[in-house]
Amino acid sequence: MKYLTEYRNPELVQELAREIRRITTKPWTLMEICGGQTHSLVKNGLLDILPGNISMVHGPGCPVCVTSVSIIDEAVFLAGLPGVILCSYGDMLRVPGSSKSLLDAKSTGADVRILYSPLEAVQLAKENPGKQVVFFAVGFETTAPANALSVVQADQLQLDNYSILSSHVLVPPAMEAILSDENNTIDAFLAAGHVCTIMGIEEYYPIAEKYKCPVVITGFEPVDLLQGILMAVTQLENGQYRVDNQYARSVQPEGNIRAQHTIKTVFDKSDRIWRGIGNIPQSGYEVKDRFKKFNARQKFTINIPVAQENAACISGDIMKGLKKPKQCPNFGTLCKPEHPLGAPMVSSEGACAAYYHYQNADNSLA
């Protein structure tokens, strides 16, 4: 397909790798934020063709991985209520909550459905006036406009049987949390191309400046990723720290204003607890009061104890770039995709699952 196959051209990939090797004189640690990029790097064997002194660490940009145990418990609780259809993106189903996953709830009779789009959930609510449809709205800025649009549509259709359970998370506050960690070793970031397609690039200027850290907005295909790495290493080798845009075919500097407007119509920024990392101030979206009838947390009484995270899972250290999946003592032993201890072993965008499925991935942390 046009605009896709060209970016997978093996010759270009090799040429870029050679160029990265040629210009790299020192060891550098780069973090890609987005789980989609982690998946692409590992699956396409890109980590193996990078020079040994470039270490890629894998950031917190997998919504499945960072949705807290408590929110999974909320979703499981809602799914168990009579008359509720709980809709979710497929990856969320197998993530362990404190005692159950959504898949467990489904196997004991809850009506849990996998959808591709929140707009399908609105349609489902329209077709099932006797049921309450709850959409589990996880995701980063990329997904926020569609989730917000579902509320706008439900409002226009005057539905009183549609609501969302928001678990939205935002990239820039997470980058700040990672960079301000005292053990942080990250020299440059590949920022998430589709997040920036929505939000634009302005939010990253103060981060690059404050932490003297190059930020390269990068796409998802092999050529994109290697070009992004090349642009970041070029800056590092020259002692620069700018915001560069590798993914200009999709990312306008101002982002998508309409999408931002849809987000602002429906959501307010709020604090959010990230699984494995903890609370990050103003790092999430919650439904505005004006739309509270579409907020599952306000519509239903959710009465559950606060959940504890599984202490055996070191996903927080992995997502902060301090460890690699294979440094987890449970990797591939107690923790496997068939019985995950932590969320990064569930989603194909989680670093642990990516390393597990493509066993050769190493690119060790020195």
Place this chain on the structure above:
Amino acid sequence: MCLAIPGKIIEVNDQLDATFRTAKVSFGGIMKVINLCMVPDAVIGDFVMVHVGCAISKVDEEEANKVFSYLQNMGEVEL
């Protein structure tokens, strides 16, 4: 989760209100109905990036080509 893939607009349904406006989009021959409300100026023949049922940007053809000319010139270009 944040993956968006490019598809080509084949047909636009203009009869719907802006919030519900859709297009038929081809992903290498596989057709899907996609919401267009966030890319209102997209027309038939445009490539759009699609994420969870919504078009989120138009693919900028000039920028798409730039990447390749950059790569072609990489040998000679001073980086």
